[in-house]
Amino acid sequence: MSFPPDLDDSQQLPSGKKEIDFHTEHPLFQDLCPDDSYTPEGVYWADLPWKERQTWVNEQSNAETKRELKVVWDMFKKDPLSPLNAYCSRYVITGFGMFTEGYTIFSIGNLMSLYTAVWPECWGTHEVCDKNWIAAVSYIQIIGIICGQIGVGIEGDWIGRRVGLVQDALVMVLGLVMLTASWGTTLNGWVICYAWSQFVYTLGVGGEYPMTSTSALEHAAPSGTAQRDDKLHRGRNVVLAFLMQGWGQLVNQGVLIILLLIFHGGSTPPYSKKTGQWVFRVSFAFMIPFTLWLAYWRYYKKQYSEHALRKSKKDAHVNQSGYDMASLKLVVSHFGGRLVGTCLGWLFADFLFYGAKLFQSTFIKVITPNSTGVMTGWLWNLLNVGVSMFGYYLAAFLVDHKFYGRKRMQTIGFLLLGILYLLPAIWFHQLQSMEHIKGFQTIYFLASFFTQFGPNCTTFLLAAEVFPVSVRATAHGLSAASGKVGALLPAIIYNYIDNRTKFWAVCWFGFAGWITTQMFIPDVTGLDLREQDRYWAFVREGRAKDYHGIAVHPRHLSMWERVVLKRHRAYDPELDRQSRVKELRVMWEARNQIKEEGGRIDIEDHEDDELSSTAHSFFERELRTLEKPRDCSLSHTPSRNPSRLSRRLSLTGLSHTPQQHDTRDVHDAPNEKQ
Structure with missing residues (x-):
C-alpha cells in the first residue's frame, strides 16, 4: 500500500516527482493505518505472510503486556490498592449482575440435595408433593430465563441499555424477596410458590445476559484510547465481566456450607426441617442487599455509552424510542449464518454445561461411593468451581490473542469436551473401579476447566460482537435463549436413559459444536x-x-x-483506503457545517468517529489553500477552481472535486441494490 507524500503550498506534483517514504510523513497515515492493526509499511496484520504475521502478533502482544504491567506497577507504587480498585470498578461492578444471578441460580440447584434430605416425602418419593411440580421447579426456571433473554434483549435495543439493566436488578430483588418468603399451607403448596418465585427471579436473570454483554462490549474507554482498547482488549472486557458468574457460584457454595454448619451444628445427617428452612431462606436473603445496591448503582452512578446505538438508529432513520425492525430482518438475511452459529453453538454449549451438572452426582458417587449427606457433594462442587475459575481467567488472558482468540478457543473447547465425555462412555465400568478412580477425577475436572476455557465464555462474547449495534442485544438474547433450550433438553432426556447412555448422548453435542463453530462463526479477534x-x-x-x-x-x-x-x-485495501479518505473528508465538512451554522457539536455523538486531530488539521490546512475565501463555504455550490486537495486526490485515484462531492454522510446516501 502506498500513499502520496504531504506537500506544502510551494510544492507541485510533476509527473517525475521524487519518491519518498510516505510512512512517517503523511498526516493521514495513523488514521488509515493505526499501529495496533497495521505494520509500519501500512499492511494489515492479517495480510502478512504467516511467519511475518506470527512475528508481528507476538511482538504486539508482548509490547502491550509490558505496557499494561508498567501501568499497573506505576499505580501500585502510588497506591497499593489502586490496581484492585481499578479492576473492581471496571470488571467486578460491570459483571455484578452475573455474580448475583450465578449465586442464586446455582443456589437453587445446590439446595435440591438438601431439600431431598430434609423432605424426602416431597422431593424424593413424591408422596405428598406432585411429581410434575417438583420437575417444574427446573423447567419454570429455564422458561423464565428464556423470556427474560428475548424480552429484555429486544428492550435493550428498543429503549436503551440503561432501562434494561436497572429493570433487571429490580426484578431480581423482587424475585429474591419472593424466594426468601415463599410459603404454603402444605409442602406441595410451598413447592408451587417456590417455583413461581423462581420464574419472577429468572426473568431478571435472563435480561442480564444481553445487557451485561452489550454494556461490557460498549464500555466507553478514556478519550483517545477507545478504539485501541476495543481492538486489543474487547474480549477480555466481556469475559472478565462474565466470569463474575463463576465467583457467584463459588461464594454461594461457600455460604451454603457455612450456613449448614451454623444451623445444623455439623455436616452429618439427619437434617431437621428447621435447619432446612433456615439454610435456604438465609441463603437467598443474603443476596438481597447486594442486588438492591446494584439497582441503585446502575440508576444513579453508572455511566452509559449508548452513542453508537443512537447513531445507528439515526443513520437508519429510526426514531430514538423506536425499534429498528428493518435491521433485524436484514440481520436474519445477511448474517443468517452467524445467527445460526451463535444459536446452535450456545445450545450445544449449554447442553454440555447443564448436562454435566445433572450427572455431576454420578461423578461424585464414583469418586466417593461411601459418602452420606449433602456436605460431600457440596465440597466436591466447591473444588470443581474453583477449578473452573482457572478456566475463566485463562480464557480472559488468551481470548484477544490473534493466534488463539475466541473462535479457536471455542473450537478446541468443544472438541476436547466431546472427547472427554466420550471416554467414560466407552470405558464406563472400568473407570468406576477404584484402580481407575483418578482417571474419572481427571475427566471430571478437565471437563469443568475446558467448559469455561472454551464455549461457556466464548458463546457469551461472540453472540454480541458479531452483530451490528442496532440489534446486538436482540441477537444476543435470541442466542442465549437457544442455549437455555439446550439446558432444558438434558433435564428431559436424562429422565429416560441410564448413566452410561448419558455420556453417549452428551459427547456428540461437543463434536456438533466443534463443526458448527468451524462452519458458521467468524473470527473477529482484533477487528474494530x-x-x-x-x-x-x-x-x-x-x-x-x-x-x-x-x-x-x-x-x-x-x-x-x-x-x-x-x-x-x-x-480490496486500496479501494477501501480511497473510500475512507472520502469519509474522513465528509466527517470534517459536516463538523464545519455545524460550526458555520452556529450549532454545537455533540461530543458524545462524535466520540466514535474517525476524525482525529491530525486529520482535522490536515483538511483544515487544505481548506486554507483554496484561492478564494468564498470557496471555504461548505455549501453544495460547484466551485470553479478545484482545491489543491482535490487535485492531489485525483492524482492518486481519490478524485474528490467539489463538483463531485456530496457533503452528506456516506451512510445517508440513497439505497442502491447490490
Missing part, C-alpha cells in the same frame, strides 16, 4: 467494532458489494461466508 458498523452501513443501504474493508477480510469471515457466499472477494 467500529469497522463492523461501517460495513453494516453499506449492507443496510443495499451496497454491501461497495464495501472493501477489513470486515470482509477472509480472516474475519466464517467458512460459510467465504466458501458459499464468497464475501471475501470484495476485500
